[in-house]
Amino acid sequence: MISKRYEKGSIILTSNKTFSEWGQVFGDEVLATAILDRLLHHCEVVPINGNSYRLKNRLQAIERDTDVA
Structure with a gap:
């Protein structure tokens, strides 16, 4: 695909x-x-640092499920 x-x-x-x-x-x-x-030949690399938005939401859901149980 890349080629x-x-x-x-x-x-x-x-x-x-x-x-x-x-x-x-x-x-x-x-x-x-x-x-x-x-x-990388004709590119612009945009580094994004920080916590994962999806992981953050998943961890919050796990915590809610644990609090309910």
């Missing part, structure tokens, strides 16, 4: 993994490097 979209259109991608962890995610350092090379 087909390369220099043909925009891609918005979010991840909770650092670039250095992508080799583990894909199980292949060479593949991860090729994907990152294409993704």
Whole structure:
């Protein structure tokens, strides 16, 4: 998918993994490097730091369920 979209259109991608962890995610350092090379060629990286909004809501739901029981 990345190769087909390369220099043909925009891609918005979010991840909770650092670039250095992508080799583990894909199980292949060479593949991860090729994907990152294409993704980062004409990109703007916007790091978002902070707690996960979804995780926060999930933890609140668990706490409510625990309080009820």
